Amino acid sequence: MGINLTLFGQMLTFLVFVWFTKKFVWPPVMQALEERRARIAEGLAAAERGQKALEEADAQVAERLREARQQAAQIIDQAERRGAELVEEAKANAEATGERMLAQARAEIDQETNRAREALRGEVAAIALTGAKQLLEKEIDATAHRDLLDRLAGQL
């Protein structure tokens, strides 16, 4: 028992062991621990970022969907309005065409009437002339009585 030279031997041993631990054991393990801590922190941060990105994407999808729905509604609305417009236009066209044809038909009728009247008038003049000729029993010079005949026809 007691203190003797062993003490210095032990001290030297202790010194060597501490040196070895300080040099070869402590730093690599601590570095690995630090590195793993950083990695875990990074992983957690990444997970959080992913979560946030997912939420953002969800919000974006909802927004897009809303926009698309709105656009679709707008397009349908426009199409309906255009359809109604086309119907209106076609109706107006048809009416105009109908009226024009009616007017043309009326004009033609008027023309025909006039022509018939003219023809009738000529014929009446001729009949009157023939009647007068027979009445007078003599030939009336048509050219000499042209004025008279025209006036007669005009009065018809």
Added chain:
Amino acid sequence: MTVMASSPTEYVTHHLKHLSVGEGFWTIHIDTLFWSWVTGLIFLGVFYGAARAVTAGVPGKLQNFVETILEFVDKAVGDAFHGPKNLLAPLSLTIFVWVFLWNLMDLIPVDLFPVLAAMVGIEYMRVVPSADMSATFSLSLSVLALIIYYGIKGKGAEGFGKEFLFHPFGKNPLLVPFNLILNTVEMIAKPVSLALRLFGNLYAAELIFILIAMLPFWIQWLPGSAWAIFHILVIPLQAFIFMTLTIVYIALAYEKH
């Protein structure tokens, strides 16, 4: 009891004798040196093996074990000491694991190595380095050196000297001798208490194991296992106390009050 002497007294004294060379102060306890080298190399081998294969990815079982101890020590150091840890932390780890392994040697049956040694012609063999005062004082005096080193490093040579002369009673020249005496006593008390606490615990434990070994063989299991189970508590506790007090003493020396 073949190797041992016939009487109980001789049995005990035989077990408490070191394998040594030299005389007086120049004695060297070969067994203490040998077993502390063996335990120390086991410690360094295991930890170095883990440190070489260390990975920041998924750790293996050995790495897990080593990491747990390192983090435990690192936390113990960080809690008490707020200076640079690059020397103190590995030092504390060495103290903790080394002293733990020294103490663990106490659980080896007291007759096992003496008998084995006797077979190859070695007369004495004590296997618990912490039951040798030279071993415990070697650690505590190294700690004393570090206390002085850290005191000077933390407060400067002047600050350290001033504290030694003027603390705790004040700067009055009449009080300087008292300060000096008190601080000297304190300075000596630290390593002495550190070394004797560890030595006392382990020496007493070893002695009790030796006494138990002298009981009739059919009853040894009862006090033997009871004492061993209790000792399982003492072994890490003493290692932990030695490490923690080392850190606290150095922190006290390093930091300004």
